[in-house]
């Protein structure tokens with residue numbers, strides 16, 4: 043409060059200001075005087091007032107106030123002040139946060155745009171001045187302070203400024219950690235299945251190797267990247283399973299060398315770039331080492347760097363004379379959905395661009411420099427072609443651009459570090475590098491694409507092909523199964539029909555045997571009662587003299603030859619000509635066991651008395667083409683009607699026969715005639731064997747007189763036809 047009271051001295055000063063100017067005229071003085079007097083009176087009054095107030099202020103103590111009102115007011119004011127202060131600070135913090143958020147959001151959106159456009163990102167890193175440059179008195183030509191964010195100005199010799207804008211600018215004081223902080227989001231995307239490529243470009247000695255490899259104390263991007271990949275893969279171990287492999291190669295004088303093979307005695311085999319079926323560039327034969335932890339990686343990178351071709355130049359004591367490429371292959375498997383990815387991360391430390399004249403190289407170094415410059419100029423051509431969206435991009439002009447084909451113009455995320463020197467001595471090269479980097483920044487190669495494991499794809503493709511093939515095979519099998527089923531049904535049907543026929547035939551045969559047995563028994567009974575043995579002897583001798591040729595007579599057993607054998611009838615199977623013939627022959631030659639009792643009976647009754655030389659029974663037949671079924675009769679029933687034999691000679695024609703046992707034409711004796719009741723149905727398939735049988739001798743007018751014989755004569759034997767297929771007595775195989 044005391045500060046706010048104006049001091050009397052200040053007022054005095056003010057009155058002095060009103061003092062008269064010596065240069066003023068009398069008239070002017072007379073005009074001013076009344077005002078001055080007025081003011082001085084006022085001042086005097088104010089002085090009195092001030093003195094009074096001062097005295098009053100001095101006399102004020104705590105007791106001068108009533109109660110605690112003022113203190114309370116002061117306290118509340120203080121609290122209010124504190125609250126306002128807090129609020130102010132909070133507001134400030136909020137504002138700061140909002141700014142940061144906006145900033146990061148802006149950056150995120152910017153990155154998104156870059157990603158969508160597929161631009162190659164460019165970071166610029168300026169190294170600090172080295173001792174040599176400082177000692178030579180070189181000046182700084184890079185201005186960061188006056189430039190805007192992510193911009194730098196190059197100061198020309200005439201103090202002109204040239205602006206360059208990049209995605210991020212690292213100042214000389216920025217350490218490796220800061221650099222990697224900006225780089226890590228990109229490298230981690232290799233774990234998400236994206237191909238990533240980071241390469242360092244710049245004049246020799248500007249810190250490319252320092253940025254990428256670093257030193258034992260200051261690890262570079264390579265080592266930090268692998269460290270980060272291990273870290274993130276561990277964090278994701280619940281849902282993802284990763285395998286990391288490392289390869290290292292260098293392109294030296296346009297030759298590819300495997301840096302992980304450290305056998306100096308045996309030169310490594312020549313490596314070439316080949317295009318895979320998927321369109322990626324591969325180096326067959328390049329060694330690949332699986333890495334599990336950070337320590338392994340460091341050892342591996344160190345051993346690779348040891349093998350790398352380096353040499354000393356004017357610009358750099360340990361100058362890289364080759365392009366060094368580190369490839370990290372990541373195999374990822376999603377444990378939830380089983381999706382597999384296979385992505386590559388290329389970390390490239392290019393050889394330094396240099397002016398041959400400036401570095402004063404000669405001999406081997408000169409040759410190296412020429413190769414380096416040639417490949418870098420090829421890189422420049424590729425970038426120019428990409429930037430101007432040319433149809434043809436000359437990737438194959440150098441090994442470097444060929445191997446980085448997908449990274450420069452493909453579907454991968456690419457980042458370039460442009461390394462610059464701050465020294466005025468390198469201004470020309472620095473401007474060149476920055477111009478090149480600006481062109482690179484303008485290259486759009488489309489959005490990055492997630493890489494699915496091609497092996498997995500191949501496997502799926504193979505499975506799909508196999509499934510397709512299996513489906514075809516199944517269809518074929520189904521078709522053939524269907525046709526087999528149809529054939530089977532047809533065969534079953536045929537088989538069933540045959541079985542039925544066989545059953546019929548067997549029944550008929552059994553029936554006939556029974557009937558014949560009865561007939562024979564009766565005939566024998568009649569014969570045994572006959573007393574004229576001498577005439578019988580005579581008859582027998584006559585029969586033996588005049589019997590037909592043996593081949594014309596068919597024994598009783600032959601009937602079985604025309605019956606399907608049980609074996610053949612039970613299981614239907616295709617007939618063959620040879621089989622049929624053999625079986626036929628066999629059957630015909632086999633004695634008819636079923637007739638044994640009959641012959642024994644004959645022997646028993648006759649041989650003891652009359653001993654006939656053979657049975658006097660002849661079966662004849664004739665074909666009846668018009669009839670579909672054949673009827674077999676006993677010789678007695680039809681002997682009088684047709685005592686002759688006819689045969690159908692038509693080959694291959696279905697035949698049916700009417701069987702007639704005939705009375706023996708050679709039997710003159712009525713007693714013997716009555717014995718000739720043995721019916722032996724035989725069939726000849728086609729050409730009758732009985733052709734030319736002596737039917738002229740057959741006595742057609744003979745009639746039996748014996749009542750039993752007459753009774754038997756009236757009983758007919760019914761025989762179902764034996765049907766044959768094919769010709770010449772050979773059955774056609776069933777289909």
Ligand SMILES: Nc1ncnc2c1ncn2[C@@H]1O[C@H](COP(=O)(O)OP(=O)(O)OP(=O)(O)O)[C@@H](O)[C@H]1O
Nearest residue numbers: 169170246247248249250251252358361362393394
């Ligand atoms: N940002 C930096 N901070 C400190 N030192 C640096 C930095 N960048 C480079 N250097 C130093 O500069 C020197 C040259 O660096 P480096 O060998 O990495 O250059 P280069 O571009 O790889 O050269 P060359 O193309 O000839 O191989 C090294 O001694 C390195 O330690």
